Amino acid sequence: MLAAIDALCRGLEPRLAPGLMIQRDNPGETPQQWSIREGEVPVLAFGLIDRxxxxxxDEGVSNHYSKSPTLMTRIIIAELARFGHLV
Structure with a gap:
C-alpha cells in the first residue's frame, strides 16, 4: 500500500502547479500522512490508516476512504486538476 502512495507522489510531483509541494507530515508516526501544500497552507492531505x-x-472536516489505490489515485488527480493544481 505504501508503494501506491509512493507512486502517487512520484506521478504528482512533476505535474503540480508552481508553488505547490508534496510533504511527509509525520515521519515514523501513524496514521501515515502526506500533504500537498501551497506554502504553509494544506491543499490536500492523504495517507494510510491501517490498510x-x-x-x-478541508483539513480533516470531511474524510474520504478507499481500499483501492486506483480509486484513490484517480480521485485525487481528477480533483487536483479540477481545481487548477496540476499543470
Whole structure:
C-alpha cells in the first residue's frame, strides 16, 4: 500500500502547479500522512490508516476512504486538476 502512495507522489510531483509541494507530515508516526501544500497552507492531505487509504481537502472536516489505490489515485488527480493544481 505504501508503494501506491509512493507512486502517487512520484506521478504528482512533476505535474503540480508552481508553488505547490508534496510533504511527509509525520515521519515514523501513524496514521501515515502526506500533504500537498501551497506554502504553509494544506491543499490536500492523504495517507494510510491501517490498510485503508484516506484523503481530505478541508483539513480533516470531511474524510474520504478507499481500499483501492486506483480509486484513490484517480480521485485525487481528477480533483487536483479540477481545481487548477496540476499543470
Amino acid at each position: 485503508t487509504f484516506f484523503w481530505t481537502w
